Amino acid sequence: MINYEDFLKVAGEAGEKCRPFFSATVFAKLFQQDPFGRISIMQFFNYVMRKVWLHQTRIGLSLYDVAGQGYLKESVSLQ
Numbered sequence: 817m818i819n820y821e822d823f824l825k826v827a828g829e830a831g832e833k834c835r836p837f838f839s840a841t842v843f844a845k846l847f848q849q850d851p852f853g854r855i856s857i858m859q860f861f862n863y864v865m866r867k868v869w870l871h872q873t874r875i876g877l878s879l880y881d882v883a884g885q886g887y888l889k890e891s892v893s894l895q
Contacts, residue, residue, distance in 0.1 A: 817854035837864050 818826070820843055827838030837860075846855040846863060 817850065817852070818857050818860070819852065819854045823855070837867070 820840075823838065823843055827835065830838060842860075842863065843855060846859050847853075848855070
């Protein structure tokens with residue numbers, strides 16, 4: 817478990833690529849009424865991994881985009 821102050825300390829040590837994951841919004845999303853105001857580090861890790869996986873999947877799908885606009889069309893792209 818990690819509280820918000822320590823969360824911000826870790827954010828300060830993290831690189832530029834990690835900064836978007838260390839926002840107050842992310843902390844609030846993961847907060848689940850802990851009496852000490854903490855979030856689970858494992859839940860934070862899983863959140864980051866899901867976001868990275870989603871980003872990688874979007875990049876992978878864009879390779880199959882015939883028009884180069886970033887999305888697939890059922891009639892053309894999936895054939």
